Amino acid sequence: QVQLVQSGAEVKKPGASVKVSCKASGYTFTTYYMHWVRQAPGQGLEWMGIINPSDGSTSYAQKLQGRVTMTRDTSTTTVYMELSSLRSDETAVYYCGRESTTSLRGFDYWGQGTLVTVSS
Amino acid sequence: DIQMTQSPSSLSASVGDRVTITCRASQSISRYLNWYQQKPGKAPKLLIYVASSLQSGVPSRFSGSGSGTDFTLTISSLQPEDFATYYCQQSYTTPRTFGQGTKVEIK
Numbered sequence: 001q002v003q004l005v006q007s008g009a010e011v012k013k014p015g016a017s018v019k020v021s022c023k024a025s026g027y028t029f030t031t032y033y034m035h036w037v038r039q040a041p042g043q044g045l046e047w048m049g050i051i052n053p054s055d056g057s058t059s060y061a062q063k064l065q066g067r068v069t070m071t072r073d074t075s076t077t078t079v080y081m082e083l084s085s086l087r088s089d090e091t092a093v094y095y096c097g098r099e100s101t102t103s104l105r106g107f108d109y110w111g112q113g114t115l116v117t118v119s120s
Numbered sequence: 121d122i123q124m125t126q127s128p129s130s131l132s133a134s135v136g137d138r139v140t141i142t143c144r145a146s147q148s149i150s151r152y153l154n155w156y157q158q159k160p161g162k163a164p165k166l167l168i169y170v171a172s173s174l175q176s177g178v179p180s181r182f183s184g185s186g187s188g189t190d191f192t193l194t195i196s197s198l199q200p201e202d203f204a205t206y207y208c209q210q211s212y213t214t215p216r217t218f219g220q221g222t223k224v225e226i227k
Binding site: 035037044045046047050059061062095097099104105106107108110111112113 | 121152154156158163164165166168169170173175207209211212214215216217218219220221
């Protein structure tokens with residue numbers, strides 16, 4: 001069965017970096033894009049970026065350009081999202097979600113979410 | 121970027137009611153529109169993709185329609201487990217923007 005399992009909660013100080021992982025299983029890793037989406041407490045969903053696990057190509061939200069890096073490891077079928085220079089207003093739950101590369105049919109599976117708390 | 125605007129932002133309804141949520145894109149997105157349901161503390165769940173296709177396992181009381189810039193999610197007979205927040209999202213291009221959400225509450 002398809003599973004996306006994310007790493008555990010993190011507490012970071014302002015200005016620090018965080019790296020969240022998303023391990024995929026139960027499907028062919030390279031045939032689905034992986035997206036990252038975050039949700040601040042009580043707020044809506046914010047798209048952060050996309051990685052193509054097949055070739056590692058990425059596209060990021062304009063507001064995060066220069067601070068976010070998405071990578072993948074095909075040997076472990078894991079994608080990573082690293083966000084640097086964290087601010088307190090970036091306290092949020094961070095999700096990974098997959099989307100088929102051949103038919104843009106939405107994010108059909110999601111990770112369980114990783115709470116990142118940014119606080120001094 | 122394509123802006124997605126949902127209305128209403130919240131609504132109160134009773135079990136058995138027919139509920140309609142609308143989503144408008146700032147430019148044409150053909151039929152590349154998806155709907156998600158999110159309950160507190162949980163990841164979003166895909167309900168509808170490419171405007172009107174029902175995701176596997178989703179009850180048939182959920183339906184979607186629209187194309188171009190205007191889309192609708194309809195719940196034909198609201199059930200207790202449907203009280204949640206609903207989001208539209210375009211998959212026409214990146215960034216894959218979401219609407220601001222519609223919270224469906226119990227009347």
